[in-house]
Amino acid sequence: MENQTSYAYDIIQVCLLAGKVMLQNGGETYRVEDTMTRIADAYGAAQSNSYVTPTGIIFSIEGPEPSKTQLIRISDRTTDLDKVTKVNSISRRISSGDLSIQDAYNELDRLDKMTERYTFPKQLIAAAVASGCFLIMFEGQWNDFVPAVIAGGGGFFSVTLFNRLVPIKFFSEFLASFIIGLFAVLFVTLGFGEQLDKIIIGSVMPLVPGLLITNAVRDLMAGHLISGLSKGAEAFLTAFAIGAGIALVVSFL
Amino acid sequence: MTFIAQILTSFVASAAFGLLFNAPKSSLIKGGFVGMCGWMIYYVMEASGIDVVIATVTASFFIAVISQVFAKMYRTPVIIFSVAGIIPLVPGGLAYDAMRNFVQNDYNSAINLAAKAFMISGSIAVGLVFSEVINQIIRHSTLTRHQKQ
Numbered sequence: 001m002e003n004q005t006s007y008a009y010d011i012i013q014v015c016l017l018a019g020k021v022m023l024q025n026g027g028e029t030y031r032v033e034d035t036m037t038r039i040a041d042a043y044g045a046a047q048s049n050s051y052v053t054p055t056g057i058i059f060s061i062e063g064p065e066p067s068k069t070q071l072i073r074i075s076d077r078t079t080d081l082d083k084v085t086k087v088n089s090i091s092r093r094i095s096s097g098d099l100s101i102q103d104a105y106n107e108l109d110r111l112d113k114m115t116e117r118y119t120f121p122k123q124l125i126a127a128a129v130a131s132g133c134f135l136i137m138f139e140g141q142w143n144d145f146v147p148a149v150i151a152g153g154g155g156f157f158s159v160t161l162f163n164r165l166v167p168i169k170f171f172s173e174f175l176a177s178f179i180i181g182l183f184a185v186l187f188v189t190l191g192f193g194e195q196l197d198k199i200i201i202g203s204v205m206p207l208v209p210g211l212l213i214t215n216a217v218r219d220l221m222a223g224h225l226i227s228g229l230s231k232g233a234e235a236f237l238t239a240f241a242i243g244a245g246i247a248l249v250v251s252f253l
Numbered sequence: 254m255t256f257i258a259q260i261l262t263s264f265v266a267s268a269a270f271g272l273l274f275n276a277p278k279s280s281l282i283k284g285g286f287v288g289m290c291g292w293m294i295y296y297v298m299e300a301s302g303i304d305v306v307i308a309t310v311t312a313s314f315f316i317a318v319i320s321q322v323f324a325k326m327y328r329t330p331v332i333i334f335s336v337a338g339i340i341p342l343v344p345g346g347l348a349y350d351a352m353r354n355f356v357q358n359d360y361n362s363a364i365n366l367a368a369k370a371f372m373i374s375g376s377i378a379v380g381l382v383f384s385e386v387i388n389q390i391i392r393h394s395t396l397t398r399h400q401k402q
Contacts, residue, residue, distance in 0.1 A: 026274070028332060081276040081333045088330045117275050126269035133266035136258055137292065138346055201346040206273065210343030210374075211336055217378035243352020251357060 008061050008068050010101050011043045014094075016072045017108045019050070019057045022087050026079035028215060029224045032057070035091045039104075042095045053226050054234070079211065086111055120160070127206040128153030135202030140195060144202075147193035151183035152203035159207060173207055173241040180204055181249030200246055207242055209235040263292035263341055271337040283323055284337035291316035292341040305369075306376045309342055313380030316342075321388055335381065344373040 015036040022032045033050045036059060040048040047062035054077065060069035090107055093099050099107070117123075131152020132145045140148070155176045162172030184200045187193035212235035220228030267288020271281045291312045298308035320334035347370040354363035 026332070026336075027330075031330065031332070079274040079336075081271075081274050081280075081330075081336065083275075085277060085329050085333060089328075092328075118272055123273055126272040130266045130269035130273070133262035133269070134341075134345075136262040137266065137341060197350075201349055204349055205340075205345050206270075208343065208345035208348065210340055210345055211274075213348075213374040214339055214343065214377050214381070217375050218381060221378060221382050239348050239352055243349060244356055246349065247353050247356035250353065 005065065005068070007101075008045065008063060008065075009070070010105075011040055011045050012059055012061055012068060012070045014043070014101055014105050014108065015039050015048070015050075016057060016059050016070055017105065017112065018087050018091060019052065019059065020072050020074060021108060021112050022084055023052065023054070023057065023074055024077055025083040026077070026081065026211070027084045027087070029219050029227045030222055035087065039091055039094050042097065043101060052224070054230050080117070082116065083111060123160075124153055124156055127156035130206055131155075131203040133202075134205040135198055138198060138201055140198035140202060144193045144195060144199050147184065147187040148199050148202040151180050151187070151199060152206060154183050155180040155203055156206050170237055170241045173238055174245045176207060177204060177242040177245030178248055179245075180207075181246045185249055196250075204242055204246070207238070209238040212238070259296055260289060260293060263296075264289040266341060267292075267337045270340045271333075274336055276333050276337065277329075280327070280329065280333050283327075284334050287316055287319050287323070287334045287338035288341055290319055291338045295342055306372055309373050309376045310380045310383075312342055313339060313377040314384050317381045317384035321384065339377060339381075342373075342377055344370040347373065 018039055019032045019036045022035060023029075027035075029052050032052050036050050036057075037048055040046075040061060045061045045063065049060045049062070051058040054074065056071060056073050058069060058071050060067050087108070090099070090104060090111070094104055118126075128149045132149040135144055135148040136142070158179045159172050159176035162175050163169070166172055180203050181200060184193065184196055184203065187199065188196045193199050212231050216228050216231035216235055218228075219225075219231060264285045268281045268285030270288075271284035276284055294315055295308050295312035298311060299305060316338040317331070317335055320331050320338060323329075323334045324331040347366055351363050351366035351370055354360070354366060
Protein backbone atom coordinates (compact mmCIF):
# COMPACT_ATOMS: atom_id res chain seq x y z
CA MET A 1 0.00 0.00 0.00
CA GLU A 2 2.70 2.41 1.10
CA ASN A 3 4.81 1.40 -1.87
CA GLN A 4 2.00 1.88 -4.33
CA THR A 5 1.29 5.38 -3.04
CA SER A 6 4.88 6.50 -3.43
CA TYR A 7 4.98 4.98 -6.92
CA ALA A 8 1.98 7.09 -7.92
CA TYR A 9 3.70 10.19 -6.55
CA ASP A 10 6.82 9.32 -8.56
CA ILE A 11 4.74 9.22 -11.73
CA ILE A 12 3.21 12.60 -10.88
CA GLN A 13 6.67 14.07 -10.28
CA VAL A 14 7.92 12.97 -13.70
CA CYS A 15 4.76 14.19 -15.45
CA LEU A 16 4.83 17.56 -13.73
CA LEU A 17 8.51 18.12 -14.46
CA ALA A 18 8.00 17.26 -18.14
CA GLY A 19 4.99 19.58 -18.27
CA LYS A 20 6.87 22.36 -16.55
CA VAL A 21 9.87 22.25 -18.87
CA MET A 22 7.59 22.20 -21.91
CA LEU A 23 5.33 25.01 -20.76
CA GLN A 24 8.19 27.25 -19.65
CA ASN A 25 9.80 26.98 -23.04
CA GLY A 26 6.83 27.70 -25.25
CA GLY A 27 5.09 24.36 -25.74
CA GLU A 28 1.40 24.61 -26.64
CA THR A 29 -1.16 23.90 -23.92
CA TYR A 30 -2.66 20.89 -25.65
CA ARG A 31 0.79 19.39 -26.25
CA VAL A 32 1.68 19.75 -22.57
CA GLU A 33 -1.53 17.99 -21.51
CA ASP A 34 -1.05 15.30 -24.12
CA THR A 35 2.56 14.64 -23.10
CA MET A 36 1.68 14.35 -19.41
CA THR A 37 -1.20 11.95 -20.06
CA ARG A 38 1.00 9.78 -22.29
CA ILE A 39 3.79 9.57 -19.71
CA ALA A 40 1.32 8.65 -16.97
CA ASP A 41 -0.25 6.08 -19.26
CA ALA A 42 3.13 4.53 -20.09
CA TYR A 43 3.88 4.11 -16.36
CA GLY A 44 0.58 2.37 -15.77
CA ALA A 45 -1.64 5.17 -14.49
CA ALA A 46 -4.46 4.96 -16.98
CA GLN A 47 -6.67 7.56 -15.30
CA SER A 48 -5.08 10.99 -15.06
CA ASN A 49 -6.30 14.55 -15.17
CA SER A 50 -4.37 17.70 -15.87
CA TYR A 51 -5.17 21.37 -15.66
CA VAL A 52 -2.66 23.53 -17.50
CA THR A 53 -2.48 27.31 -17.37
CA PRO A 54 0.48 29.51 -18.32
CA THR A 55 1.24 30.14 -14.64
CA GLY A 56 0.81 26.67 -13.15
CA ILE A 57 -0.05 23.01 -13.71
CA ILE A 58 -2.28 20.80 -11.55
CA PHE A 59 -2.00 17.09 -12.21
CA SER A 60 -3.81 14.22 -10.55
CA ILE A 61 -3.83 10.44 -10.86
CA GLU A 62 -6.94 8.45 -10.17
CA GLY A 63 -6.73 4.89 -8.87
CA PRO A 64 -8.22 2.36 -6.50
CA GLU A 65 -6.77 4.23 -3.52
CA PRO A 66 -7.63 7.93 -2.93
CA SER A 67 -6.59 10.05 -5.93
CA LYS A 68 -3.36 12.03 -5.67
CA THR A 69 -2.86 15.57 -6.83
CA GLN A 70 0.13 17.84 -7.07
CA LEU A 71 0.70 21.36 -8.25
CA ILE A 72 3.66 23.05 -9.88
CA ARG A 73 4.12 26.79 -10.23
CA ILE A 74 5.49 28.37 -13.39
CA SER A 75 6.97 31.78 -12.89
CA ASP A 76 8.96 32.66 -15.98
CA ARG A 77 8.31 31.82 -19.59
CA THR A 78 10.60 32.00 -22.61
CA THR A 79 10.70 30.38 -26.02
CA ASP A 80 13.28 27.62 -26.30
CA LEU A 81 12.22 25.16 -28.97
CA ASP A 82 15.27 22.97 -28.40
CA LYS A 83 14.03 22.00 -24.93
CA VAL A 84 10.52 21.35 -26.24
CA THR A 85 12.00 18.96 -28.80
CA LYS A 86 14.08 17.18 -26.17
CA VAL A 87 11.14 16.72 -23.78
CA ASN A 88 9.18 15.37 -26.72
CA SER A 89 11.84 12.77 -27.50
CA ILE A 90 12.13 11.80 -23.81
CA SER A 91 8.37 11.26 -23.71
CA ARG A 92 8.61 9.11 -26.84
CA ARG A 93 11.25 6.97 -25.18
CA ILE A 94 9.10 6.65 -22.06
CA SER A 95 6.14 5.54 -24.18
CA SER A 96 8.22 2.85 -25.85
CA GLY A 97 9.35 1.64 -22.42
CA ASP A 98 13.04 2.54 -22.70
CA LEU A 99 13.26 4.73 -19.60
CA SER A 100 12.60 3.88 -15.97
CA ILE A 101 10.90 6.47 -13.77
CA GLN A 102 14.13 7.41 -12.01
CA ASP A 103 16.09 7.77 -15.26
CA ALA A 104 13.33 9.83 -16.82
CA TYR A 105 13.24 12.14 -13.81
CA ASN A 106 17.01 12.59 -13.85
CA GLU A 107 17.08 13.36 -17.56
CA LEU A 108 14.25 15.87 -17.31
CA ASP A 109 15.89 17.49 -14.31
CA ARG A 110 19.17 17.85 -16.17
CA LEU A 111 17.32 19.29 -19.16
CA ASP A 112 15.52 21.78 -16.91
CA LYS A 113 18.76 23.08 -15.43
CA MET A 114 20.70 23.10 -18.69
CA THR A 115 21.03 26.39 -20.55
CA GLU A 116 22.21 25.60 -24.02
CA ARG A 117 21.44 28.55 -26.20
CA TYR A 118 23.00 30.22 -29.18
CA THR A 119 25.60 32.75 -28.05
CA PHE A 120 24.43 36.29 -27.48
CA PRO A 121 26.32 37.78 -30.48
CA LYS A 122 24.63 35.23 -32.76
CA GLN A 123 21.21 36.14 -31.38
CA LEU A 124 21.97 39.84 -31.73
CA ILE A 125 22.99 39.43 -35.37
CA ALA A 126 19.88 37.34 -36.04
CA ALA A 127 17.59 39.98 -34.51
CA ALA A 128 19.31 42.80 -36.38
CA VAL A 129 19.22 41.04 -39.76
CA ALA A 130 15.61 39.99 -39.19
CA SER A 131 14.68 43.64 -38.59
CA GLY A 132 16.24 44.65 -41.88
CA CYS A 133 14.51 41.81 -43.71
CA PHE A 134 11.13 42.75 -42.25
CA LEU A 135 11.63 46.28 -43.50
CA ILE A 136 12.01 44.95 -47.04
CA MET A 137 9.07 42.56 -46.63
CA PHE A 138 6.83 45.42 -45.56
CA GLU A 139 7.77 47.20 -48.79
CA GLY A 140 10.37 49.54 -47.38
CA GLN A 141 13.27 50.85 -49.43
CA TRP A 142 16.77 49.39 -49.47
CA ASN A 143 18.14 52.78 -48.30
CA ASP A 144 16.46 52.16 -44.95
CA PHE A 145 17.93 48.66 -44.59
CA VAL A 146 21.00 49.63 -42.56
CA PRO A 147 19.12 52.00 -40.20
CA ALA A 148 16.58 49.24 -39.50
CA VAL A 149 19.38 46.73 -38.85
CA ILE A 150 21.05 49.07 -36.36
CA ALA A 151 17.80 50.11 -34.66
CA GLY A 152 16.60 46.49 -34.43
CA GLY A 153 19.93 45.32 -33.07
CA GLY A 154 19.94 48.16 -30.54
CA GLY A 155 16.41 47.27 -29.47
CA PHE A 156 17.25 43.60 -29.00
CA PHE A 157 20.45 44.44 -27.13
CA SER A 158 18.64 46.76 -24.74
CA VAL A 159 15.73 44.39 -24.10
CA THR A 160 18.20 41.67 -23.07
CA LEU A 161 20.23 44.10 -20.96
CA PHE A 162 17.20 45.58 -19.18
CA ASN A 163 15.75 42.11 -18.64
CA ARG A 164 18.82 41.33 -16.56
CA LEU A 165 18.65 44.60 -14.63
CA VAL A 166 14.90 44.83 -14.04
CA PRO A 167 12.84 41.67 -13.61
CA ILE A 168 9.69 43.33 -14.96
CA LYS A 169 9.17 42.35 -18.60
CA PHE A 170 6.81 45.24 -19.32
CA PHE A 171 9.39 47.82 -18.32
CA SER A 172 12.29 46.38 -20.32
CA GLU A 173 10.13 46.17 -23.44
CA PHE A 174 9.01 49.74 -22.94
CA LEU A 175 12.60 50.96 -22.65
CA ALA A 176 13.76 48.87 -25.63
CA SER A 177 11.08 50.24 -27.93
CA PHE A 178 11.88 53.73 -26.65
CA ILE A 179 15.47 53.18 -27.77
CA ILE A 180 14.32 51.87 -31.15
CA GLY A 181 12.20 54.97 -31.59
CA LEU A 182 15.16 57.19 -30.67
CA PHE A 183 17.42 55.45 -33.20
CA ALA A 184 14.80 55.71 -35.95
CA VAL A 185 14.10 59.40 -35.35
CA LEU A 186 17.82 60.09 -35.16
CA PHE A 187 18.50 58.35 -38.49
CA VAL A 188 15.64 60.14 -40.24
CA THR A 189 16.58 63.59 -38.94
CA LEU A 190 20.23 63.00 -39.86
CA GLY A 191 19.15 61.98 -43.35
CA PHE A 192 20.31 58.34 -43.27
CA GLY A 193 16.78 56.98 -43.36
CA GLU A 194 13.65 58.05 -45.17
CA GLN A 195 10.46 56.33 -43.99
CA LEU A 196 10.25 56.61 -40.20
CA ASP A 197 7.23 54.29 -39.86
CA LYS A 198 8.75 51.46 -41.91
CA ILE A 199 12.03 51.61 -40.02
CA ILE A 200 10.21 51.47 -36.67
CA ILE A 201 7.90 48.61 -37.69
CA GLY A 202 10.79 46.56 -39.09
CA SER A 203 13.01 46.99 -36.05
CA VAL A 204 10.21 46.45 -33.54
CA MET A 205 9.37 43.02 -35.03
CA PRO A 206 11.81 40.99 -32.86
CA LEU A 207 9.97 42.33 -29.79
CA VAL A 208 6.40 41.97 -31.06
CA PRO A 209 4.49 39.17 -29.27
CA GLY A 210 3.31 37.60 -32.50
CA LEU A 211 3.69 34.04 -31.27
CA LEU A 212 1.76 34.85 -28.09
CA ILE A 213 -1.14 36.45 -29.96
CA THR A 214 -1.50 33.48 -32.29
CA ASN A 215 -1.15 30.92 -29.49
CA ALA A 216 -3.73 32.81 -27.44
CA VAL A 217 -6.35 32.64 -30.18
CA ARG A 218 -5.48 29.01 -30.84
CA ASP A 219 -5.86 28.06 -27.17
CA LEU A 220 -9.21 29.83 -27.04
CA MET A 221 -10.44 27.88 -30.05
CA ALA A 222 -9.20 24.59 -28.62
CA GLY A 223 -11.24 25.20 -25.47
CA HIS A 224 -8.36 26.13 -23.14
CA LEU A 225 -10.17 29.29 -22.15
CA ILE A 226 -8.08 30.28 -19.14
CA SER A 227 -4.71 29.89 -20.87
CA GLY A 228 -6.05 31.63 -23.97
CA LEU A 229 -7.18 34.64 -22.00
CA SER A 230 -4.02 34.91 -19.92
CA LYS A 231 -1.75 34.57 -22.95
CA GLY A 232 -3.86 37.25 -24.63
CA ALA A 233 -3.37 39.51 -21.60
CA GLU A 234 0.39 38.96 -21.71
CA ALA A 235 0.45 39.74 -25.43
CA PHE A 236 -1.64 42.85 -24.92
CA LEU A 237 0.68 44.14 -22.19
CA THR A 238 3.72 43.63 -24.42
CA ALA A 239 2.05 45.32 -27.38
CA PHE A 240 1.05 48.19 -25.12
CA ALA A 241 4.61 48.55 -23.79
CA ILE A 242 6.03 48.68 -27.32
CA GLY A 243 3.41 51.13 -28.53
CA ALA A 244 3.88 53.38 -25.52
CA GLY A 245 7.67 53.42 -25.87
CA ILE A 246 7.48 54.37 -29.55
CA ALA A 247 4.72 56.90 -28.94
CA LEU A 248 6.78 58.63 -26.29
CA VAL A 249 9.51 59.28 -28.83
CA VAL A 250 7.25 60.19 -31.72
CA SER A 251 5.07 62.60 -29.79
CA PHE A 252 7.85 64.45 -27.96
CA LEU A 253 10.48 64.75 -30.67
CA MET B 254 13.50 42.01 -58.66
CA THR B 255 11.10 42.78 -55.81
CA PHE B 256 9.97 39.17 -56.03
CA ILE B 257 13.49 37.82 -55.51
CA ALA B 258 14.06 40.31 -52.68
CA GLN B 259 10.87 39.11 -50.99
CA ILE B 260 11.89 35.45 -51.30
CA LEU B 261 15.34 36.12 -49.87
CA THR B 262 14.27 38.37 -47.02
CA SER B 263 11.40 36.15 -45.90
CA PHE B 264 13.75 33.14 -45.84
CA VAL B 265 16.39 34.97 -43.81
CA ALA B 266 13.86 36.55 -41.44
CA SER B 267 12.16 33.23 -40.65
CA ALA B 268 15.48 31.43 -40.12
CA ALA B 269 16.68 34.27 -37.89
CA PHE B 270 13.54 33.99 -35.81
CA GLY B 271 14.13 30.26 -35.50
CA LEU B 272 17.54 31.11 -34.05
CA LEU B 273 16.01 33.62 -31.61
CA PHE B 274 13.57 30.93 -30.44
CA ASN B 275 16.53 28.56 -29.96
CA ALA B 276 15.36 26.02 -32.51
CA PRO B 277 17.85 23.16 -33.11
CA LYS B 278 20.52 24.06 -35.66
CA SER B 279 19.40 21.50 -38.22
CA SER B 280 15.89 22.91 -38.32
CA LEU B 281 16.83 26.54 -39.01
CA ILE B 282 17.02 26.12 -42.80
CA LYS B 283 13.78 24.11 -42.86
CA GLY B 284 12.06 26.75 -40.73
CA GLY B 285 13.30 29.40 -43.13
CA PHE B 286 11.91 27.41 -46.04
CA VAL B 287 8.50 27.07 -44.36
CA GLY B 288 8.42 30.80 -43.63
CA MET B 289 9.40 31.61 -47.21
CA CYS B 290 6.62 29.44 -48.67
CA GLY B 291 4.02 30.98 -46.36
CA TRP B 292 5.08 34.54 -47.02
CA MET B 293 5.21 34.04 -50.82
CA ILE B 294 1.66 32.61 -50.82
CA TYR B 295 0.50 35.58 -48.78
CA TYR B 296 2.44 38.09 -50.88
CA VAL B 297 1.23 36.80 -54.25
CA MET B 298 -2.38 36.58 -53.08
CA GLU B 299 -2.31 40.04 -51.58
CA ALA B 300 -0.63 41.54 -54.65
CA SER B 301 -3.34 40.08 -56.89
CA GLY B 302 -6.02 41.90 -54.93
CA ILE B 303 -7.36 39.15 -52.66
CA ASP B 304 -8.54 40.15 -49.19
CA VAL B 305 -5.81 40.14 -46.52
CA VAL B 306 -7.75 37.86 -44.18
CA ILE B 307 -8.26 35.18 -46.84
CA ALA B 308 -4.62 35.45 -47.91
CA THR B 309 -3.54 34.99 -44.28
CA VAL B 310 -5.78 31.95 -43.72
CA THR B 311 -4.46 30.27 -46.87
CA ALA B 312 -0.83 31.04 -46.07
CA SER B 313 -1.04 29.83 -42.48
CA PHE B 314 -2.89 26.71 -43.61
CA PHE B 315 -0.07 25.83 -45.99
CA ILE B 316 2.56 26.69 -43.36
CA ALA B 317 0.90 24.23 -40.99
CA VAL B 318 0.66 21.53 -43.67
CA ILE B 319 4.34 21.83 -44.63
CA SER B 320 5.32 21.91 -40.95
CA GLN B 321 3.35 18.74 -40.28
CA VAL B 322 5.01 16.98 -43.18
CA PHE B 323 8.43 18.07 -41.89
CA ALA B 324 7.51 17.08 -38.34
CA LYS B 325 6.61 13.60 -39.52
CA MET B 326 9.74 13.28 -41.62
CA TYR B 327 12.14 14.38 -38.88
CA ARG B 328 10.14 13.18 -35.85
CA THR B 329 10.08 16.51 -34.05
CA PRO B 330 7.22 18.64 -32.70
CA VAL B 331 5.33 20.67 -35.31
CA ILE B 332 5.89 23.90 -33.38
CA ILE B 333 9.58 24.10 -34.37
CA PHE B 334 8.75 24.69 -38.01
CA SER B 335 5.40 26.46 -37.75
CA VAL B 336 6.51 29.13 -35.26
CA ALA B 337 9.25 30.51 -37.47
CA GLY B 338 6.97 30.26 -40.49
CA ILE B 339 4.12 32.18 -38.96
CA ILE B 340 6.15 35.15 -37.74
CA PRO B 341 6.12 37.04 -41.09
CA LEU B 342 2.31 36.83 -41.22
CA VAL B 343 1.79 38.23 -37.72
CA PRO B 344 0.23 41.69 -37.92
CA GLY B 345 3.00 43.34 -35.91
CA GLY B 346 2.90 46.45 -38.06
CA LEU B 347 -0.86 46.80 -37.65
CA ALA B 348 -0.69 46.25 -33.90
CA TYR B 349 2.00 48.89 -33.70
CA ASP B 350 -0.06 51.35 -35.77
CA ALA B 351 -3.09 50.71 -33.57
CA MET B 352 -1.12 51.25 -30.38
CA ARG B 353 0.42 54.40 -31.75
CA ASN B 354 -2.99 55.84 -32.60
CA PHE B 355 -4.27 54.92 -29.15
CA VAL B 356 -1.54 56.81 -27.37
CA GLN B 357 -1.96 59.76 -29.72
CA ASN B 358 -5.66 59.97 -28.73
CA ASP B 359 -6.97 59.03 -32.19
CA TYR B 360 -9.26 56.32 -30.83
CA ASN B 361 -11.40 55.84 -33.95
CA SER B 362 -8.61 54.78 -36.27
CA ALA B 363 -6.95 52.92 -33.40
CA ILE B 364 -10.02 50.71 -32.89
CA ASN B 365 -10.21 50.14 -36.64
CA LEU B 366 -6.61 48.99 -36.83
CA ALA B 367 -6.84 46.91 -33.66
CA ALA B 368 -9.92 45.09 -34.98
CA LYS B 369 -8.08 44.37 -38.20
CA ALA B 370 -5.02 43.10 -36.33
CA PHE B 371 -7.27 40.87 -34.24
CA MET B 372 -8.99 39.53 -37.37
CA ILE B 373 -5.64 38.70 -38.96
CA SER B 374 -4.23 36.97 -35.89
CA GLY B 375 -7.52 35.09 -35.61
CA SER B 376 -7.22 33.99 -39.23
CA ILE B 377 -3.67 32.74 -38.65
CA ALA B 378 -5.03 30.59 -35.84
CA VAL B 379 -7.95 29.42 -38.00
CA GLY B 380 -5.55 28.32 -40.72
CA LEU B 381 -3.43 26.39 -38.20
CA VAL B 382 -6.39 24.74 -36.48
CA PHE B 383 -8.01 23.85 -39.80
CA SER B 384 -4.94 21.97 -41.02
CA GLU B 385 -4.63 20.25 -37.63
CA VAL B 386 -8.25 19.08 -37.84
CA ILE B 387 -7.71 17.70 -41.34
CA ASN B 388 -4.54 15.96 -40.18
CA GLN B 389 -6.42 14.36 -37.30
CA ILE B 390 -9.25 13.22 -39.56
CA ILE B 391 -6.76 11.58 -41.93
CA ARG B 392 -4.91 9.92 -39.04
CA HIS B 393 -8.18 8.77 -37.48
CA SER B 394 -9.51 7.28 -40.71
CA THR B 395 -6.28 5.36 -41.38
CA LEU B 396 -6.32 4.08 -37.78
CA THR B 397 -9.90 2.79 -38.01
CA ARG B 398 -9.16 1.21 -41.38
CA HIS B 399 -6.21 -0.63 -39.83
CA GLN B 400 -8.41 -1.80 -36.98
CA LYS B 401 -11.05 -3.12 -39.38
CA GLN B 402 -8.49 -5.15 -41.26
